[in-house]
Amino acid sequence: MAVQVLICDDQEAFRSAACEVVKAALGFEVVGEVETGEESVMAADRLHPDLVLMDVHLPGIDGLEASRRIRAANPRIVVLLLSTYDREDFSARIAGSGAIAFISKATFGPDVLMDAWARDRSNRLTASDQ
Numbered sequence: 220m221a222v223q224v225l226i227c228d229d230q231e232a233f234r235s236a237a238c239e240v241v242k243a244a245l246g247f248e249v250v251g252e253v254e255t256g257e258e259s260v261m262a263a264d265r266l267h268p269d270l271v272l273m274d275v276h277l278p279g280i281d282g283l284e285a286s287r288r289i290r291a292a293n294p295r296i297v298v299l300l301l302s303t304y305d306r307e308d309f310s311a312r313i314a315g316s317g318a319i320a321f322i323s324k325a326t327f328g329p330d331v332l333m334d335a336w337a338r339d340r341s342n343r344l345t346a347s348d349q
Contacts, residue, residue: 221248222336225268227259227285228301229277233324237272237301244329247336254278256285263289263296270336273318275302283316290317297339301327 224247226237234252241247247270253262256277263271271289273282280288286298298318303325319339322331 221246222270223248223250223266223268225249225251225253225259225262225266225271227253227256227262227271227277227282228274229254230274233274237327240327240329240332241272244332247332256280256282259285260288260292264292267293268296271296271298272332273298273300275300275321283318286316286318297336299332299335 224241226234226241226249228234228237234254238249238252241249250268251262251266253259254277257279259271259273259277259282260280271286273286275282277285282300282302286300289296289298294317298316300316300318300321301324302321303323320335322335
């Protein structure tokens with residue numbers, strides 16, 4: 220079964236690019252696209268994706284807070300933060316968001332997506348063994 224992905228970004232051009240990345244990643248499929256943090260929380264509750272690709276800077280609640288809310292409601296959902304900004308700009312808040320990783324939009328591609336997903340799966344298996 221394919222990894223179901225929800226994309227949250229306020230820029231339509233990046234949502235389109237992210238859709239293409241997901242389509243190019245073997246075993247992944249887009250199940251929804253939204254523009255705001257609030258919409259991402261509602262869509263995650265409705266669609267139950269496996270993975271949310273979350274922009275950090277969004278209108279309304281930002282991606283860090285939206286990630287925290289999604290993970291609090293459903294810890295099974297994995298969130299991957301994406302941004303054009305440097306990690307250092309908000310690194311203190313990333314850990315509290317519950318996201319598995321922060322990736323620059325400039326480096327985001329199918330291999331990066333698949334690697335982040337595989338690392339999370341591996342970490343979850345290792346944690347369950349302990």
